[in-house]
Amino acid sequence: MGEKFLMKGNEVIAEAALRAGCRFYFGYPITPQTEIAHYLAKKMPEVGGTFLQAESETAAINMVYGAASAGVRVMTSSSSPGISLKQEGISFIACAELPAVIVNIVRCGPGLGGILPAQCDYFQAVKGGGHGDYKMVVLAPYSIQELYELTVDAFNISDKYRTITMIMGEGILGQMMETVEFKDVENNIHIEKPWATTGTGMKREKNIITSIYIKPEVLEEHNRKLQAKYKEIEKNEIRVESYNCEDADVIVAAFGTVARIISNVIPMAQKEGIKVGLIRPISLWPFPVKEFEKYAHVPKAFLTVELNAGQMLEDVRLAVNGKKPVHFHGRMGGMIPDEAEILEEIKKITRS
Amino acid sequence: MGEKFLMKGNEVIAEAALRAGCRFYFGYPITPQTEIAHYLAKKMPEVGGTFLQAESETAAINMVYGAASAGVRVMTSSSSPGISLKQEGISFIACAELPAVIVNIVRCGPGLGGILPAQCDYFQAVKGGGHGDYKMVVLAPYSIQELYELTVDAFNISDKYRTITMIMGEGILGQMMETVEFKDVENNIHIEKPWATTGTGMKREKNIITSIYIKPEVLEEHNRKLQAKYKEIEKNEIRVESYNCEDADVIVAAFGTVARIISNVIPMAQKEGIKVGLIRPISLWPFPVKEFEKYAHVPKAFLTVELNAGQMLEDVRLAVNGKKPVHFHGRMGGMIPDEAEILEEIKKITRS
Amino acid sequence: MAKVSFKEDRCKGCKLCVAVCPRKIVIMKDKFNLKGFHPAGVKDMDLCTGCGFCAMICPDCVIEVEK
Amino acid sequence: MAKVSFKEDRCKGCKLCVAVCPRKIVIMKDKFNLKGFHPAGVKDMDLCTGCGFCAMICPDCVIEVEK
Amino acid sequence: MATVVKKPHALADIPMHYCPGCTHGIVHRIIAEVIDELDIEGKTIGISPVGCSYNNYDYFNCDMVQAAHGRAPAVGTGIKRANPENVVFTYQGDGDLAAIGTGEIIHAATRGEKLTTIFVNNAIYGMTAGQMAPTTLMNQVTSTSPYGRVAENHGFPLKVCELLSTIEGAVFIERASVHDIKGIINTKKAIKKAFKVQMSNKGFAIVEVLSSCPTNWGMSPAKALEWIREKMIDFYPLGNFKGENMEV
Amino acid sequence: MATVVKKPHALADIPMHYCPGCTHGIVHRIIAEVIDELDIEGKTIGISPVGCSYNNYDYFNCDMVQAAHGRAPAVGTGIKRANPENVVFTYQGDGDLAAIGTGEIIHAATRGEKLTTIFVNNAIYGMTAGQMAPTTLMNQVTSTSPYGRVAENHGFPLKVCELLSTIEGAVFIERASVHDIKGIINTKKAIKKAFKVQMSNKGFAIVEVLSSCPTNWGMSPAKALEWIREKMIDFYPLGNFKGENMEV
Amino acid sequence: MIEKVIISGFGGQGVLSAGRILAYCGMLENRSVSCLPSYGPEMRGGTANCHVIVSDKAIGSPVLNNATSLIVMNNPSLEKFEKVVETGGLIIMDSSLVNNIPNRDDISLYSIPATKTAFDMGNITFANIILLGKLISATGIVLKENFEKALYKILPEKKHNLIPQEMEALEYGFNYSAE
Amino acid sequence: MIEKVIISGFGGQGVLSAGRILAYCGMLENRSVSCLPSYGPEMRGGTANCHVIVSDKAIGSPVLNNATSLIVMNNPSLEKFEKVVETGGLIIMDSSLVNNIPNRDDISLYSIPATKTAFDMGNITFANIILLGKLISATGIVLKENFEKALYKILPEKKHNLIPQEMEALEYGFNYSAE
C-alpha cells in the first residue's frame, strides 16, 4: 500500500490534476473551492505549469477554451454562481469539441445564496445550463479518495471523447479532510491531438477551432455527430454503485455526500427490520438508467434524497418509468438531513 | 373587430411590452431578435420610457435586476448565447423575487451555432440554466397573435408572483409576419409593490433586495417559500391546447412553430386513416402534466416532435409516466421537419 | 472639558484609537468584553482635547466624542 | 510598363480602386460578373504608373499589380 | 456639550461583522455622515457588492440592493434610470470593481450615468481569503500570488482612477485614503462632492478609497495603515483627477 | 516584371463575404502581408471574433480559433500561455472589443499578455444590422440610436487607445486608418510593429484601425472613406500612443 | 383557397417588401396570411427569399416546403427553388437577370424583363412590383385594388407620391404577355 | 470503535489544526478518519468548529449530528453543542474562557484552564494541544506516541523545534485532573 495523506478535498482535486498531467489552470476565486487555486498557485510554478487567476469566470472559461484549442490539458474550477457565468463558454467548448475539466464545488442557491453545501446545480450540470443540445460528463465523488481517482479520470475521459468533464461535489467535499492514497491510475496523458491549433509549421493544412456552422445542413450534421458521441459515452462511461438492492424494501437513490449519510441509515433501518438498498450514481451524466431498470421490480418504492428541491429525482423517475413510486426527500439552503429524518421518510414509505 | 396589423413577431413583442406598460428595456443586440430593440429604440422615447443598449448581456440582466428592484415593469430580450450569459443574473432575480420579463428568440446551438430557428434551449429555460433551485414561467407562443397576448400576460404573471416570465420562441416566430390585432387584454399595471426600493422617504422601514442568506435555516426557509410559490404557479398558470386527442391513434406533443406543422399533418394523416391528436404545451413551465395524464390511456403511443435532440421529450415521458411509449422526432441546426417526414414517423408508430 | 464615551461591547480591540490619539490617553483595558476583546477606554479624560480623532478612525463606531 | 490584372469574378464593384487611382484610369465595366456586379478594369494601361494604389485599397484582393 | 463625533443617523445601530481594524467600517461611517449632512437618507438607494461588505445593506438605513459580483454599476443604472429622483450609490471592492466588474464600471462611466461609486481598494480579495486583485502591488504576496506579484505573469497593478480619467462621462474622480485623520477628512470631502455631482446631474462620480485588510495582509490594524501610507499611496497617488473645481 | 501588390500567401485564395467596399478586407490583406513578411505563417494563430469577421478563420492560412463575442483576448491568453512559441493575434470589432469584451481586453493589457490585437473600429455593430457601438460618434444615427447618439442618454464615444494607454502592460498602442493609401501604409507599419513587439516578448500590443461600414452607415464605399477622414479621425486622432520608439 | 408563394433574389432587390405587400393585400381581403423572410447571418447581399401564404383557412406552418407560385430574380434562386413548385403551379422570372430556364414542363412559366423595364421606367426598385403584377393576374391571389390600398397603408407618407407609378408598374406586369 | 469529536471555539484558537492533528493520528493508526471544518462566509473571527471522526470502519457521513466527545473553547460553543454529546460522552472545556457550566449529568466533564496554562507556558497557541491531551487520556482515541509523530509530519520543518514544548503541553493535559 502506498503512502497515505490527510488532505482537504479541494487540495486533492488540485493534486490530482497535477498528477494527471494538467499544467494549465485558469480560475476566479469563489468559496468554497478557493483552496484549489491556492494549492495550484503554489505548485504550478514548481512544475513549469501555468496558474492564472482570470479577471472573471467568463474570462477563465474562455482561457480554458484557448488552452484546450492548443491541445494541452486544462482545468478550471468554481462554485455555483461562477459556473452560471461560464455557461456560454461551456456551450462553446462542447460545440467545438474541446477537452476540458471543470470543477463545481456547489454552494447553496439560488442567487448569491449561501456558501454551505448543496446539490442544487444538478439540473444545470446534466441538462445543460448553457444553450443548445450538448452534454458534458458529470462525475459526483463521495469521498476524498474517489475525488482523486475521478479527477484523474476526468482528464482521460475529456481527451478521449473531446468533451467537457465536470467534477461536481457539494461544498463539504471540498472542505473536508480524509485519507487519500495517490494510487497510480490509468492516465493517458500523451493522446494525440492532431486537431489542435499549435501552428501549421507550414507542414500541414491549417486547423480551425470553431463552434459556428452557418449552413443548417452542416450544423445539423455536426449536432448529429455530437449526439452520436454522447450515445457512445452513455454506452461506455456509466459509473454507479449499488448496495443491498437485491431484496430491498426501499431503494434509496443518492449521490455524493448524501450517499454517505444513507450508508449510515442502512444499518439503522436494518435494526428496525427494514431492508434499505442504495443506488449511488457516480456519473450523473451519463445517468445509470440500467441500474435502476435492473432493480425496478424489487422494492416497494424508491426514495431519492438530495440537497435540493428534487432534481436527480426526475432522472430516477425517468429510469424507473412508472414501474414503482419514486418518493423524494430534500434539504436546501445548506442544511444536511440527518440519519433519523431519512429513516423516518423510509418508514413512512414502508408503513403506507 | 379591432384594427389588424401585419407585423413581424419581434416588433409585436416590443409593441406588446409597450401596451403592457413596460417603459424600461435593457438589452444587447443579437440575431434573430434585434428588431425588438430597434422598435423600442424608436418608440420608448416617444412614451417617456427608457431604451438602453447595455454593454453586454450580463450588464443588461443586471440593469433589469436594478429596474425591477425599483418597482417598474422591465424587459430584456436576447437569443441563445446571450441568454446563457444572463444565467447568473436570472438566478439572482429569481432568488430576490423580482418581476421581470425575458424574451429568448432561440437560435440553433450549441456554441455560436447558427442563427436559424431552434428549440434547443428548452432545458435551459425549464430546468434552470442558472445555479440553484428556481423556476421561471416559460411561455411558448405559436402565432404572432398569441405572441402579443402572452407577452402582455408575461408582465401580469411576473408582477403577480414576483417571478421571471420568459417568452421563448424559435427564430421563425421573431422573423415572420402575420396578422395581429391588439385586443385589450387584462393588464394589471398598477399592482402595488411595497417591497420596491424607491427610497424610504423617511416614512417607512428601509427595503432590502437581496439574494444572499447566510444562515442555512433562513436560506432553507426562503427556498421553501420559493417552492411553495412555484406550486402555486403550477396550480394556476398552466396553459395548454389539445386537438383531436379523444380518440387519437397517436398523440403528438409539440410546442411553438412545430405545433403548426403538426396541424398540417393532422388532415394528411386523416386521409390515410390515422387519427392524430396534438397536445400543445403553451406554458413549458409549468408543464401541463395533467393534460397528458388525461389522455395517457387513449393513443397507441405518443410522439414528441421538437427542433432539438429531445428535450421536452423528458417532460412528456415524466407526465406519461410509462403508461405508453413516447417516441421522438427531432431536427437540429436550423432545419425544420416537413409534414411528410413527420407523417412517416407517425406511420412507423401505427405500423409497429 | 471633553467627554469620550465607548460602546464597549462593540469594541474589537483594534487599537487604532490608541494609535491616533494626539494626547496618548486612549488605552486598552485589561478586561474582556462580550466579544472576547480587550476594549479601549480613556485613561485620563482631563487631558482630552475633544479632537474626535479616536472616534473618526474607529471602524466600529464604538466612540462618541462631545465637547 | 506596368501590368494591372483583375480577378473579375471577385470584384464587388465598390469603386474604391476607381477613386484612388492617381491616373484616373480605373473604370467600371458595363458587363456583369458572376456575382452580378459591374467589375472594375483599367481603361488605358499605358498610363499606369504601377503605383499599386488600386490593389492596396481593394478590399477583395481582386487586383494584382506588376511593374 | 456639543457632539464632535457620533454615529450618524444613516448608519444602523448594530455591530458590524468586519475584522478588527478593518477600514471598511470607517468608509461606512463617512458615507452615512455624508447622507446625513446632505439630508438624503429618504431618497438614497445604496448598492452592496460581493466582497467583505456584501451585507452592508444591513448597515445603512436607506433602501439597499445587493448586487451580483461586479454588477453594481449595472444594477445602479437600472435603478437610477427607473427613478432619476433617487440618489444612488454603489459600494465596491477592488475585486468587484476592477476585476469581474471592469465592463460595468467602464460603461457606466462612458454613459455618464448619474451614479456615485465608492471604490474601496484594499489591494486584495478580502472575503475569499486574500487572493490577488488587479490592484495588488508589485511583489505583494497573496494566496494566489504566493511568490509575489511578478510583472512577467501578472502584469502591473491597475490604476482605476487614471483609467477612468480618459472617459468623458466620468466627471468627478478622486483618490483618497483612510489611513490617517487627514485622509479621513479628505475622503469625506471627496465622497460628499461625489454625491453632490450626482445630485446636480453632472455625470458619473467615483471616489477610490485606499483601505486596509489587516487580516489578509497579515498585519496589525495600525501596521496596515502604515502600509497604506508607505506602499499604497506611493503607487496610487492621492488627489483629484477630475472635477475638482466643478460647481455643484 | 516585379510584383508590386498581390495576394499575400497567408491570405486564402477564396472570395470574402464582406459587403462591397467594406474595409475589413483591406485590414485582412494587411495582416496577411505582415505575416508573410515576418515569415511566421507556420507559427501564427489567429483568433476570430463575433462580428462581420466572425469567419475570417477561412481567410487566413494559419491556424485559427473562433472565439465567443468579446472573449478573444481571453482565448488568446489561453493559447499563448499554453504555447509561448506561437504568435497569437486577435481580430476584433468595436462591439466585440469595446462593449462586451471590455473586461477581457483591459485585463489582457493589464497582465501584459504577449498578444497582438487588431481592433477594427467602424463605429457600429456591422453584423447585427447597425446598432450603436461604444465608439459610435456623437449624433450618429444607428438602428438603436435612431435619434442620434446623445450625451444625456448614451454618453460619449469610448477612446480605446487613450483608455489602454494608462495601462502599463500595454506597451504598444497605435491608432491608424485605412481610409486612404497613406493610412493603409501606416496601418501596415503599425501592425507589423505590433507583431514584432509580441515576438520580442515585450507585452501587449494593439492597433486600432478606423474602418468603414458602408452598408450600415448608408453610404457608398468611397463616401464612407471620406466620412472616416472627416468625422472619425477628427474625434479619434491617429498616431502612436505608446511604444513608437521601442526596439524590437 | 391557399396560395403558397416563394419570392427569391439577391438582397436589395425588394424581395421582402414584395412579400410584405402581398401578405398585406391578403389581410385586407380578410384572409389568413403569413410572410416569413429568410434571414442570414450577414447584412451582405447573399440570396434572400421570403415565404408568403395567403389562405382561407388558418395557416399551419409558415415554412413552405412546396409552393404554388415562385417569383425568381436571380439564377441561384431558380436553381434552388424550381423543384419545390407544385405541379400546375407557376414560375415568374425576371428575364433581365435570370437566363437559365427551368427544367419543368408541368408548370406555367412567365418570363418578364422586369428589371430592365423598371430601369426604363426610371426606378429600378419597381422590378418586384412588375413581377407581382403578373402573379396577381395569373393567380388572382389578391385584388389589384387592394394592392393600391396596401401601398397607401404600408408606405410612409412621403413616399405616397410614388404610388401612381408603382401602380403603373403593377399594371405593366399584370398585362404583360411574352410577344 | 468510533469516536466522534467536535472541537469548537473562536476562529484563531487552533480549532481546525487540533482537528487535523487528531485525524492525522487516527490515520497513523490505520483507522478511517475524517475532519470537516465549518466554513463561514467570513474570514473574520466568528465561531469555528470542526467535526472529527476516527473509526475502525468505513466512515459514513462526515457530518456529526451527535458526538462522543466535545472540546469547547468559548461560551457560545458550549451552548451550541452541549446537547449533541451522547449519553456517556464527555465534554472538555477551556475553563480560562468558558465560564458557563453544561447542563448535563449524563456525561463526564473536564474543565482545564488551557489558555491560561498555555499563556504561562509562553505560547498561548498550545491551549488546543492541552485540551487534546485530556481527550486522549480520557478516551484513548489515539496513542500519545502517534501524536508526536503526527506533529513531525504535519508541521513545517522550521517549526519542529517547538514540538518538545507541544508534547509537554499535551502531557499537561493528558495528566490534568482538577484538584
Ligand SMILES: Cc1ncc(C[n+]2csc(CCOP(=O)(O)OP(=O)(O)O)c2C)c(N)n1
Ligand atoms: C460570480 C462570483 N464570483 C466570485 C465570487 C466570490 N467572491 C466573493 S467576494 C470576492 C472578492 C471580493 O474582493 P473585493 O471586491 O476586493 O472585496 P473585499 O472583500 O476585499 O472588500 C469574490 C471573488 C462570487 N461571490 N460571485
Ligand SMILES: Cc1ncc(C[n+]2csc(CCOP(=O)(O)OP(=O)(O)O)c2C)c(N)n1
Ligand atoms: C454573446 C453574444 N452577444 C451578441 C451576439 C450578437 N452579435 C454578433 S456580432 C455583434 C456585434 C458586432 O459588432 P462589431 O464587433 O463592431 O463587429 P463588426 O460587425 O462591426 O465588424 C453582436 C452583438 C453574439 N453573437 N453573441
Ligand code: SF4
Ligand atoms: S477626542 Fe482626541 S484627545 Fe480625546 S481621546 Fe479622542 S483622540 Fe484623544
Ligand code: SF4
Ligand atoms: S478603534 Fe474602536 S474598535 Fe478599535 S480599539 Fe478603539 S474603540 Fe475599539
Ligand code: SF4
Ligand atoms: S497601379 Fe496605380 S496608376 Fe496603375 S491602375 Fe492602379 S492605381 Fe492606377
Ligand code: SF4
Ligand atoms: S476595389 Fe476591388 S472590389 Fe472594388 S471595384 Fe475595384 S476591383 Fe472591384
Ligand code: SF4
Ligand atoms: S478580510 Fe480584510 S477586508 Fe474583509 S473584513 Fe477582514 S480585514 Fe476587512
Ligand code: SF4
Ligand atoms: S455590414 Fe458593414 S462591417 Fe459588415 S461586412 Fe458589411 S460593410 Fe463591412
Ligand SMILES: [Mg+2]
Ligand atoms: Mg478588496
Ligand SMILES: [Mg+2]
Ligand atoms: Mg463594428
